[in-house]
Amino acid sequence: MPGIPRFRHGAGRLCLDFVRTLRHRGRPEVEEELPDIGALSAWVREFGPVHADPVMADGEVQFPAVDGGAAIVDAQKLREAAYHLIEGSRGQTGAPPCPKARELINLAAARPVPAPQLDAAGGLSWWADEPVAATLSLVARDALDLVGTDAIHRVRNCADPTCRALFYDGSRPGSRRWCSMDACGNRAKKATLRARS
Ligand SMILES: [Zn+2]
Incomplete structure:
Protein backbone atom coordinates (compact mmCIF):
# COMPACT_ATOMS: atom_id res chain seq x y z
CA MET A 1 0.00 0.00 0.00
CA PRO A 2 1.79 3.16 -1.11
CA GLY A 3 1.67 6.34 0.95
CA ILE A 4 0.37 7.09 4.41
CA PRO A 5 -3.00 5.48 5.11
CA ARG A 6 -5.85 7.95 5.23
CA PHE A 7 -8.11 5.76 7.37
CA ARG A 8 -7.58 3.90 10.62
CA HIS A 9 -6.67 0.25 10.18
CA GLY A 10 -6.31 -2.65 12.56
CA ALA A 11 -9.78 -3.20 14.08
CA GLY A 12 -9.11 -6.86 13.40
CA ARG A 13 -12.01 -7.40 10.98
CA LEU A 14 -12.74 -5.72 7.66
CA CYS A 15 -16.35 -4.99 8.66
CA LEU A 16 -15.20 -3.28 11.88
CA ASP A 17 -12.67 -1.14 10.01
CA PHE A 18 -15.59 -0.09 7.81
CA VAL A 19 -18.00 0.51 10.71
CA ARG A 20 -15.52 2.86 12.36
CA THR A 21 -15.52 5.27 9.41
CA LEU A 22 -18.29 7.02 11.35
CA ARG A 23 -16.34 8.26 14.35
CA HIS A 24 -18.05 9.01 17.66
CA ARG A 25 -21.35 7.53 16.47
CA GLY A 26 -24.34 8.89 18.35
CA ARG A 27 -22.38 11.69 20.02
CA PRO A 28 -22.31 15.45 19.29
CA GLU A 29 -18.74 15.19 17.96
CA VAL A 30 -19.79 12.60 15.35
CA GLU A 31 -17.46 12.65 12.34
CA GLU A 32 -18.16 11.21 8.88
CA GLU A 33 -15.04 9.88 7.17
CA LEU A 34 -16.94 8.81 4.04
CA PRO A 35 -18.78 11.98 3.00
CA ASP A 36 -18.45 11.47 -0.76
CA ILE A 37 -17.49 9.04 -3.51
CA GLY A 38 -13.89 10.26 -3.48
CA ALA A 39 -13.53 9.21 0.16
CA LEU A 40 -15.30 5.89 -0.48
CA SER A 41 -12.96 5.16 -3.41
CA ALA A 42 -9.99 5.96 -1.18
CA TRP A 43 -11.31 3.54 1.44
CA VAL A 44 -11.72 0.80 -1.18
CA ARG A 45 -8.17 1.50 -2.36
CA GLU A 46 -6.79 1.11 1.17
CA PHE A 47 -8.78 -1.91 2.29
CA GLY A 48 -9.85 -3.87 -0.76
CA PRO A 49 -7.79 -5.97 -3.12
CA VAL A 50 -9.15 -3.94 -6.08
CA HIS A 51 -8.78 -0.25 -6.82
CA ALA A 52 -11.74 2.01 -7.37
CA ASP A 53 -9.67 4.35 -9.49
CA PRO A 54 -10.49 5.60 -12.95
CA VAL A 55 -9.25 3.16 -15.57
CA MET A 56 -7.70 3.88 -18.97
CA ALA A 57 -9.77 2.40 -21.77
CA ASP A 58 -8.89 3.08 -25.42
CA GLY A 59 -6.66 5.95 -24.33
CA GLU A 60 -9.49 7.58 -22.40
CA VAL A 61 -9.94 7.88 -18.67
CA GLN A 62 -13.16 6.17 -17.65
CA PHE A 63 -14.62 5.90 -14.22
CA PRO A 64 -16.15 2.56 -13.33
CA ALA A 65 -19.92 2.67 -13.73
CA VAL A 66 -20.72 4.27 -10.39
CA ASP A 67 -23.38 6.83 -9.59
CA GLY A 68 -21.37 8.64 -6.90
CA GLY A 69 -24.34 10.05 -4.96
CA ALA A 70 -26.23 6.75 -4.83
CA ALA A 71 -23.08 4.77 -4.09
CA ILE A 72 -22.16 6.85 -1.05
CA VAL A 73 -25.71 6.72 0.37
CA ASP A 74 -25.79 2.93 -0.13
CA ALA A 75 -22.37 2.54 1.49
CA GLN A 76 -23.36 4.60 4.54
CA LYS A 77 -26.63 2.65 4.87
CA LEU A 78 -24.71 -0.61 4.67
CA ARG A 79 -22.28 0.59 7.31
CA GLU A 80 -25.02 1.56 9.77
CA ALA A 81 -26.85 -1.72 9.09
CA ALA A 82 -23.64 -3.61 9.87
CA TYR A 83 -23.21 -1.60 13.06
CA HIS A 84 -26.77 -2.34 14.23
CA LEU A 85 -26.49 -6.01 13.34
CA ILE A 86 -23.20 -6.36 15.23
CA GLU A 87 -24.36 -4.37 18.26
CA GLY A 88 -27.63 -6.35 18.32
CA SER A 89 -25.74 -9.62 18.22
CA ARG A 90 -23.41 -8.50 21.02
CA GLY A 91 -26.37 -7.54 23.20
CA GLN A 92 -27.31 -11.15 23.92
CA THR A 93 -30.89 -9.99 24.29
CA GLY A 94 -32.13 -12.94 22.32
CA ALA A 95 -34.00 -10.54 20.05
CA PRO A 96 -33.90 -11.45 16.36
CA PRO A 97 -31.76 -9.19 14.16
CA CYS A 98 -33.45 -6.04 12.85
CA PRO A 99 -35.09 -7.23 9.58
CA LYS A 100 -34.11 -4.13 7.60
CA ALA A 101 -30.44 -4.29 8.59
CA ARG A 102 -30.35 -8.03 7.97
CA GLU A 103 -31.88 -7.64 4.50
CA LEU A 104 -29.44 -4.87 3.53
CA ILE A 105 -26.40 -6.88 4.57
CA ASN A 106 -27.70 -10.04 2.90
CA LEU A 107 -28.25 -8.15 -0.36
CA ALA A 108 -24.78 -6.57 -0.30
CA ALA A 109 -23.19 -9.94 0.49
CA PRO A 116 -8.06 -13.24 -8.26
CA GLN A 117 -6.19 -13.44 -11.54
CA LEU A 118 -2.78 -14.90 -12.28
CA ASP A 119 -0.79 -13.03 -14.92
CA ALA A 120 1.76 -14.51 -17.34
CA ALA A 121 4.66 -13.65 -14.99
CA GLY A 122 3.00 -15.54 -12.13
CA GLY A 123 1.84 -12.41 -10.30
CA LEU A 124 -1.52 -12.27 -8.60
CA SER A 125 -3.90 -9.38 -9.10
CA TRP A 126 -7.54 -8.76 -8.29
CA TRP A 127 -10.30 -7.71 -10.55
CA ALA A 128 -13.93 -6.62 -10.22
CA ASP A 129 -16.49 -5.16 -12.62
CA GLU A 130 -17.66 -2.86 -9.85
CA PRO A 131 -14.80 -2.37 -7.40
CA VAL A 132 -16.84 -0.45 -4.80
CA ALA A 133 -19.77 -2.90 -4.73
CA ALA A 134 -17.38 -5.86 -4.78
CA THR A 135 -15.40 -4.52 -1.81
CA LEU A 136 -18.62 -3.74 0.09
CA SER A 137 -19.69 -7.32 -0.62
CA LEU A 138 -16.53 -8.44 1.19
CA VAL A 139 -17.46 -6.13 4.07
CA ALA A 140 -21.01 -7.53 4.22
CA ARG A 141 -19.80 -11.15 4.10
CA ASP A 142 -17.36 -10.42 6.89
CA ALA A 143 -20.16 -8.87 8.98
CA LEU A 144 -22.37 -11.93 8.44
CA ASP A 145 -19.53 -14.24 9.38
CA LEU A 146 -18.89 -12.19 12.51
CA VAL A 147 -22.48 -12.17 13.79
CA GLY A 148 -23.14 -15.75 12.72
CA THR A 149 -20.25 -17.30 14.63
CA ASP A 150 -18.71 -17.29 18.10
CA ALA A 151 -16.35 -14.55 16.86
CA ILE A 152 -19.04 -12.05 17.90
CA HIS A 153 -18.08 -12.68 21.55
CA ARG A 154 -14.64 -11.28 20.75
CA VAL A 155 -15.97 -7.88 19.65
CA ARG A 156 -15.19 -5.16 22.18
CA ASN A 157 -15.26 -1.40 22.57
CA CYS A 158 -11.94 0.44 22.74
CA ALA A 159 -11.04 1.15 26.37
CA ASP A 160 -10.24 4.77 25.51
CA PRO A 161 -13.37 6.66 26.65
CA THR A 162 -12.93 9.24 23.88
CA CYS A 163 -12.80 6.48 21.25
CA ARG A 164 -15.01 3.49 22.12
CA ALA A 165 -14.59 2.14 18.55
CA LEU A 166 -15.47 -1.51 17.98
CA PHE A 167 -12.62 -3.94 17.43
CA TYR A 168 -12.08 -7.68 17.24
CA ASP A 169 -9.96 -9.14 20.01
CA GLY A 170 -7.87 -11.84 18.36
CA SER A 171 -5.44 -12.14 21.25
CA ARG A 172 -5.13 -15.59 22.78
CA PRO A 173 -6.17 -14.59 26.31
CA GLY A 174 -8.88 -12.26 25.00
CA SER A 175 -7.40 -9.30 26.82
CA ARG A 176 -6.91 -6.73 24.08
CA ARG A 177 -8.15 -3.35 25.27
CA TRP A 178 -7.59 -0.83 22.49
CA CYS A 179 -8.82 -0.50 18.92
CA SER A 180 -5.25 0.07 17.77
CA MET A 181 -1.91 -0.07 19.51
CA ASP A 182 -0.42 2.80 17.52
CA ALA A 183 -3.23 5.25 18.34
CA CYS A 184 -5.32 4.61 21.47
CA GLY A 185 -2.99 1.98 22.98
CA ASN A 186 0.01 4.22 22.58
CA ARG A 187 -1.83 7.20 24.08
CA ALA A 188 -2.74 5.13 27.14
CA LYS A 189 0.82 3.84 27.48
CA LYS A 190 2.22 7.37 27.34
CA ALA A 191 -0.32 8.56 29.91
CA THR A 192 0.72 5.74 32.26
CA LEU A 193 4.40 6.64 31.83
CA ARG A 194 3.65 10.31 32.46
CA ALA A 195 1.71 9.44 35.61
CA ARG A 196 4.66 7.38 36.88
CA SER A 197 7.33 10.01 36.30
ZN1 LIG B 1 -9.57 3.44 20.19
Whole structure:
Protein backbone atom coordinates (compact mmCIF):
# COMPACT_ATOMS: atom_id res chain seq x y z
CA MET A 1 0.00 0.00 0.00
CA PRO A 2 1.79 3.16 -1.11
CA GLY A 3 1.67 6.34 0.95
CA ILE A 4 0.37 7.09 4.41
CA PRO A 5 -3.00 5.48 5.11
CA ARG A 6 -5.85 7.95 5.23
CA PHE A 7 -8.11 5.76 7.37
CA ARG A 8 -7.58 3.90 10.62
CA HIS A 9 -6.67 0.25 10.18
CA GLY A 10 -6.31 -2.65 12.56
CA ALA A 11 -9.78 -3.20 14.08
CA GLY A 12 -9.11 -6.86 13.40
CA ARG A 13 -12.01 -7.40 10.98
CA LEU A 14 -12.74 -5.72 7.66
CA CYS A 15 -16.35 -4.99 8.66
CA LEU A 16 -15.20 -3.28 11.88
CA ASP A 17 -12.67 -1.14 10.01
CA PHE A 18 -15.59 -0.09 7.81
CA VAL A 19 -18.00 0.51 10.71
CA ARG A 20 -15.52 2.86 12.36
CA THR A 21 -15.52 5.27 9.41
CA LEU A 22 -18.29 7.02 11.35
CA ARG A 23 -16.34 8.26 14.35
CA HIS A 24 -18.05 9.01 17.66
CA ARG A 25 -21.35 7.53 16.47
CA GLY A 26 -24.34 8.89 18.35
CA ARG A 27 -22.38 11.69 20.02
CA PRO A 28 -22.31 15.45 19.29
CA GLU A 29 -18.74 15.19 17.96
CA VAL A 30 -19.79 12.60 15.35
CA GLU A 31 -17.46 12.65 12.34
CA GLU A 32 -18.16 11.21 8.88
CA GLU A 33 -15.04 9.88 7.17
CA LEU A 34 -16.94 8.81 4.04
CA PRO A 35 -18.78 11.98 3.00
CA ASP A 36 -18.45 11.47 -0.76
CA ILE A 37 -17.49 9.04 -3.51
CA GLY A 38 -13.89 10.26 -3.48
CA ALA A 39 -13.53 9.21 0.16
CA LEU A 40 -15.30 5.89 -0.48
CA SER A 41 -12.96 5.16 -3.41
CA ALA A 42 -9.99 5.96 -1.18
CA TRP A 43 -11.31 3.54 1.44
CA VAL A 44 -11.72 0.80 -1.18
CA ARG A 45 -8.17 1.50 -2.36
CA GLU A 46 -6.79 1.11 1.17
CA PHE A 47 -8.78 -1.91 2.29
CA GLY A 48 -9.85 -3.87 -0.76
CA PRO A 49 -7.79 -5.97 -3.12
CA VAL A 50 -9.15 -3.94 -6.08
CA HIS A 51 -8.78 -0.25 -6.82
CA ALA A 52 -11.74 2.01 -7.37
CA ASP A 53 -9.67 4.35 -9.49
CA PRO A 54 -10.49 5.60 -12.95
CA VAL A 55 -9.25 3.16 -15.57
CA MET A 56 -7.70 3.88 -18.97
CA ALA A 57 -9.77 2.40 -21.77
CA ASP A 58 -8.89 3.08 -25.42
CA GLY A 59 -6.66 5.95 -24.33
CA GLU A 60 -9.49 7.58 -22.40
CA VAL A 61 -9.94 7.88 -18.67
CA GLN A 62 -13.16 6.17 -17.65
CA PHE A 63 -14.62 5.90 -14.22
CA PRO A 64 -16.15 2.56 -13.33
CA ALA A 65 -19.92 2.67 -13.73
CA VAL A 66 -20.72 4.27 -10.39
CA ASP A 67 -23.38 6.83 -9.59
CA GLY A 68 -21.37 8.64 -6.90
CA GLY A 69 -24.34 10.05 -4.96
CA ALA A 70 -26.23 6.75 -4.83
CA ALA A 71 -23.08 4.77 -4.09
CA ILE A 72 -22.16 6.85 -1.05
CA VAL A 73 -25.71 6.72 0.37
CA ASP A 74 -25.79 2.93 -0.13
CA ALA A 75 -22.37 2.54 1.49
CA GLN A 76 -23.36 4.60 4.54
CA LYS A 77 -26.63 2.65 4.87
CA LEU A 78 -24.71 -0.61 4.67
CA ARG A 79 -22.28 0.59 7.31
CA GLU A 80 -25.02 1.56 9.77
CA ALA A 81 -26.85 -1.72 9.09
CA ALA A 82 -23.64 -3.61 9.87
CA TYR A 83 -23.21 -1.60 13.06
CA HIS A 84 -26.77 -2.34 14.23
CA LEU A 85 -26.49 -6.01 13.34
CA ILE A 86 -23.20 -6.36 15.23
CA GLU A 87 -24.36 -4.37 18.26
CA GLY A 88 -27.63 -6.35 18.32
CA SER A 89 -25.74 -9.62 18.22
CA ARG A 90 -23.41 -8.50 21.02
CA GLY A 91 -26.37 -7.54 23.20
CA GLN A 92 -27.31 -11.15 23.92
CA THR A 93 -30.89 -9.99 24.29
CA GLY A 94 -32.13 -12.94 22.32
CA ALA A 95 -34.00 -10.54 20.05
CA PRO A 96 -33.90 -11.45 16.36
CA PRO A 97 -31.76 -9.19 14.16
CA CYS A 98 -33.45 -6.04 12.85
CA PRO A 99 -35.09 -7.23 9.58
CA LYS A 100 -34.11 -4.13 7.60
CA ALA A 101 -30.44 -4.29 8.59
CA ARG A 102 -30.35 -8.03 7.97
CA GLU A 103 -31.88 -7.64 4.50
CA LEU A 104 -29.44 -4.87 3.53
CA ILE A 105 -26.40 -6.88 4.57
CA ASN A 106 -27.70 -10.04 2.90
CA LEU A 107 -28.25 -8.15 -0.36
CA ALA A 108 -24.78 -6.57 -0.30
CA ALA A 109 -23.19 -9.94 0.49
CA ALA A 110 -24.91 -11.52 -2.51
CA ARG A 111 -23.05 -9.21 -4.92
CA PRO A 112 -19.93 -10.57 -6.67
CA VAL A 113 -16.64 -10.22 -4.80
CA PRO A 114 -13.25 -9.39 -6.36
CA ALA A 115 -11.75 -12.28 -8.32
CA PRO A 116 -8.06 -13.24 -8.26
CA GLN A 117 -6.19 -13.44 -11.54
CA LEU A 118 -2.78 -14.90 -12.28
CA ASP A 119 -0.79 -13.03 -14.92
CA ALA A 120 1.76 -14.51 -17.34
CA ALA A 121 4.66 -13.65 -14.99
CA GLY A 122 3.00 -15.54 -12.13
CA GLY A 123 1.84 -12.41 -10.30
CA LEU A 124 -1.52 -12.27 -8.60
CA SER A 125 -3.90 -9.38 -9.10
CA TRP A 126 -7.54 -8.76 -8.29
CA TRP A 127 -10.30 -7.71 -10.55
CA ALA A 128 -13.93 -6.62 -10.22
CA ASP A 129 -16.49 -5.16 -12.62
CA GLU A 130 -17.66 -2.86 -9.85
CA PRO A 131 -14.80 -2.37 -7.40
CA VAL A 132 -16.84 -0.45 -4.80
CA ALA A 133 -19.77 -2.90 -4.73
CA ALA A 134 -17.38 -5.86 -4.78
CA THR A 135 -15.40 -4.52 -1.81
CA LEU A 136 -18.62 -3.74 0.09
CA SER A 137 -19.69 -7.32 -0.62
CA LEU A 138 -16.53 -8.44 1.19
CA VAL A 139 -17.46 -6.13 4.07
CA ALA A 140 -21.01 -7.53 4.22
CA ARG A 141 -19.80 -11.15 4.10
CA ASP A 142 -17.36 -10.42 6.89
CA ALA A 143 -20.16 -8.87 8.98
CA LEU A 144 -22.37 -11.93 8.44
CA ASP A 145 -19.53 -14.24 9.38
CA LEU A 146 -18.89 -12.19 12.51
CA VAL A 147 -22.48 -12.17 13.79
CA GLY A 148 -23.14 -15.75 12.72
CA THR A 149 -20.25 -17.30 14.63
CA ASP A 150 -18.71 -17.29 18.10
CA ALA A 151 -16.35 -14.55 16.86
CA ILE A 152 -19.04 -12.05 17.90
CA HIS A 153 -18.08 -12.68 21.55
CA ARG A 154 -14.64 -11.28 20.75
CA VAL A 155 -15.97 -7.88 19.65
CA ARG A 156 -15.19 -5.16 22.18
CA ASN A 157 -15.26 -1.40 22.57
CA CYS A 158 -11.94 0.44 22.74
CA ALA A 159 -11.04 1.15 26.37
CA ASP A 160 -10.24 4.77 25.51
CA PRO A 161 -13.37 6.66 26.65
CA THR A 162 -12.93 9.24 23.88
CA CYS A 163 -12.80 6.48 21.25
CA ARG A 164 -15.01 3.49 22.12
CA ALA A 165 -14.59 2.14 18.55
CA LEU A 166 -15.47 -1.51 17.98
CA PHE A 167 -12.62 -3.94 17.43
CA TYR A 168 -12.08 -7.68 17.24
CA ASP A 169 -9.96 -9.14 20.01
CA GLY A 170 -7.87 -11.84 18.36
CA SER A 171 -5.44 -12.14 21.25
CA ARG A 172 -5.13 -15.59 22.78
CA PRO A 173 -6.17 -14.59 26.31
CA GLY A 174 -8.88 -12.26 25.00
CA SER A 175 -7.40 -9.30 26.82
CA ARG A 176 -6.91 -6.73 24.08
CA ARG A 177 -8.15 -3.35 25.27
CA TRP A 178 -7.59 -0.83 22.49
CA CYS A 179 -8.82 -0.50 18.92
CA SER A 180 -5.25 0.07 17.77
CA MET A 181 -1.91 -0.07 19.51
CA ASP A 182 -0.42 2.80 17.52
CA ALA A 183 -3.23 5.25 18.34
CA CYS A 184 -5.32 4.61 21.47
CA GLY A 185 -2.99 1.98 22.98
CA ASN A 186 0.01 4.22 22.58
CA ARG A 187 -1.83 7.20 24.08
CA ALA A 188 -2.74 5.13 27.14
CA LYS A 189 0.82 3.84 27.48
CA LYS A 190 2.22 7.37 27.34
CA ALA A 191 -0.32 8.56 29.91
CA THR A 192 0.72 5.74 32.26
CA LEU A 193 4.40 6.64 31.83
CA ARG A 194 3.65 10.31 32.46
CA ALA A 195 1.71 9.44 35.61
CA ARG A 196 4.66 7.38 36.88
CA SER A 197 7.33 10.01 36.30
ZN1 LIG B 1 -9.57 3.44 20.19
